Amino acid sequence: MLIKGSLMKALLLSIFLISLLFAEDYQLGQGLKINDNLNIGAYFSTDYTKGDEIDRYRLDDVAILAYGNLTPRFSYLIEFEAAPFYTKDFENGTSNWDRQFHYERAYIDYGYSEMFSFRGGKQITPIGYWNLEPINVLRDTSSNPLYSYKMFPKFVTGIDTYGYINEEMSLQYHLFLQVTEDLDSDYININSDLFTGVSLEYEATEELSIGGSLGYYETTEIQKDISFIQANVKYTQYPFLVQTEWAYTDIDNKTFDTNAFQVGGYIQNLYHINIQHAIIGRYEYFKDTQVNLENHIGVFGYSYRPKYAISIKAEYQVNSDSKFSKSIISFSVLF
């Protein structure tokens, strides 16, 4: 579903002007509060990638989000995004604008109790860590691991029931179901018309959390039935942050009557030199028997945040298929 360019631009401009007139004290990265019913935020990211087969500049994400309370128990969030907004390919000497905004998220939350809350609409699939904070400015590297966009749909258009199972609120669950196509089927990594799963996250201590998910989805373009299992662990002890996520998918291709599997994941270690500077090392593995692909990827990165909502990053990726090795620098801001 597309939002027409001129209408969207007028809408965005109006919202920002109104925001400036009525906003309370503004802090970068925490949005503009108009009132309890309306908060507005925005973000963008830009990157430059250079490798044997790629030499590209992008204004990648341009997005605006609005959220607020409707009643004490009902709240909403809506986010529009255009990506990649502008691409300049130095390898081919071409450039391209894509100014069409899409629905990235659009949902309503209902909070009933600590044990039962409900979210209906298009929302981020509640799996692992990477998928929950997918935008460049919140990540520690410019690139995403293959695991994060090859193995399950990044969004659910449906209902998620979630809450805490125990009184200490250390064990959280999500139970989600989608039975329609995506709200914006042109704008999702994997198109599905049936998607269901359950995920658990256990906060063992303030430093250590452990989680896992089980799920099933059916793709629409080529008819595949896919089951997956996923696990994740995060350990934070400043100045270190170590996290790892892995998944396995079992793929039943109905169109070609074949079976295949994927296995993929990563382990990433971040070391804060101080609150603004950090170095990152990541190892990724991804195997897909559908296309006879097996990749080992090492990432060495540096992150500088003059303020947390402003991110400047540089990284070098070493790929076991050397033609895909590359360098990436990026700049992103959350307003």
Place this chain on the structure above:
Amino acid sequence: MKFHYILLAIFLQTTVFATEYAVVVYKDFQTKQFSKKQIKDIFMLKRQFINGIKILPVNLASSALPREVFEKKILKINRDRLNSYWVRKHFQGIRPPVVQKSSKAMKLFVKNVKGAIGYLPIEAVDVDLRVVYEF
């Protein structure tokens, strides 16, 4: 002489660890004492309900001394890391707790808004408030 040193040590210790502030809710809020973790969860907006009532945490301005003490003793997180936490929450559609400009304003707010929870110097607490934690 030794006895005087012991008395002095006891006096200093009780002074250093004396309770200075109270976490308070409105007096009709039927609830037990809160644990430190519950209060942290409430002010980090992880916990939104107590006994089925929607909770509304209230902060003082960031420069206020009670807030500094509260963040140090209860949240146990420094200001930079707290700001990065709220930046990440903003992307999830969550804003930090509302702010009142003074202890007097916070007291009035907690007394009059159902579900509100704040912190005050212990001497500012009166019969219209219920203390759920002291620090």
